[in-house]
Amino acid sequence: MSFTVAVTGGKGGTGKSTIAVNLAVILSKMNYKTLLVDSDVENPNDHLFLDVNPKRVMPIRVFTPDFDVDKCTSCGKCIQICPRGAIALGDDRKPVVFYEACIGCRVCAYICPQNAVRDMGRNIGYIRNATRNGLRIIVGELNPTESQATLAIYKLMRFVKSDVEREKYNFVIVDTPPGVDASVLQALRTADVAVVISEPTPLGLETMKLTIEMLQAINIMWIPLINKSNISEEYREMLLRLCREAGAREVFEVPYSEEVFKINMSYRLLVESDNPFRDVIISLAKRVIELRDACLSSR
């Protein structure tokens, strides 16, 4: 059975990708068969840390209406029903679609009394993959100016699910997008445990609250990690208190150091060089392995 760890945290730039990548690398070094999924489709960059160039596996294709102007009687039903208001009547009194707003729900095709709506399909992005030293990475990428991140992540996670069933990984690490909206929920759908990353700033504290609230709503076990923990003692204390009150037993902490920033910037991996960050990631990996064993024995 594979065990899915999602790396999340409401605020951007707190270190989700850094931690997800390094956790995946260390688990794979410990001889666990590991898959890293980058579900931050708007701005996927896990592969940049690993310095690999993932190849396209398949496009993310969604339904897009195409109107047969000969059959269309301009009844306007599709315009009324479209949940995103993505259809309007053109100059020739035939419907036109604004693709940026279309969510591919097919409602227009279902309602059309003339059966004039066909699927012309469109690619909103690509699923890519690569392998580096036995660690497989699957990346979802949304095309610029496309807006359907949630749909793209849903399709990506379905692809991942079939891959996991086939390959039987020990661990699946999912790097989620920032925020607490529907796209994050889709990325968290298969997660067994979530690593919640925050930083000791007023902004980090507030987003931590939101993230915990979200994880409690969907009933997923979580491990808090405070990144850049030494930048403010006051907010670190507040974060620790928040985590404890919400029921966390153990809080991981990574101190801020310029070295980490430099290593990251030069495309090197933190776990592959000697620095304080490495030890924290190793203890986090051990905790995750413990949880997996506990989960497997209870199944």
Next chain:
Amino acid sequence: MVFRPHGVTVMKEIVVVSGKGGSGKTIIAASLAYLFDQEGFKVMAVDVNVDTPNLRFLLPMSRTIRKYKVYISRKATIDDTKCNGCLKCLEVCPYGAIESLKGTRYPRINLLYCEGCGACALLCPASAISMLEWKTGNMALGETVFGFPIFTAQLEIGGYSSGPLVHEIRKIAAEIARDMGIDLLVVDGSPGIECTVIASIAGASYAAIVSEPTPQSFRGAFRATKIAQEFRVLAGFIINKSMGYPVEEEAEKLLSVMNARIIGKIPYDYEVVKSLAVAKPIVAYNPESKASKAIKIAYENIKLGVGLK
């Protein structure tokens, strides 16, 4: 329509966006709003980062003037007495939000994943599914401790249509601002390149695109630049936490190819981290710091860009 600019002509709207989170959008937006206010412009700060609205932590509210609720989303509900168990709804749901309980033919809608498209309600042969209006988020108008107004919004957890919500917030903020006689909106946008960013940028007078000097961040910022160019919004590029690494030079070359202007280079400065911890914009916390001075240069460039004197 979702992405239509809302026709603000007289009022200027400056949007701060970035491709990647944590690049410094909120810090820069807060600083810009503060600087404009100091110079006597009638400014309103608007936070459209609906997932995690943070601007109010750097521009704390001294009082809340008004609260609003937004209802622009819908969710499906099933009437079990009418359901005939055909499970057609499972097939049509584009988001996989409908599941049937194991071993039964009774569908259950997982409200967390339902995006309210209404395909199931339309196709249910027994007409057992109906759509309910659902709260999308909260909005609040307040006054900052510095005296100028702030407008902020918060999405419900797992809420959808951030894009339309961003559009709605900008529309309402612009209406309120017009009533209050505001000249200028400073908008703290959302990270990423998704519809929220498009909805933040479209129709604005100026987009300040913030990036850190990392390959990850530049990549997102280039995408944001493309969006701005596509929507014909004047854009300026700000490099935050600049440390003079080779990657910056590469980025500058790429930017000049893309016809994008660099309007500011803010050096890495620990004073900024300190200002965050006391919840003040850096230009108010330490106006003499390296970062503050660099932000002021970017500010002057933006002022020129939108034609303010």
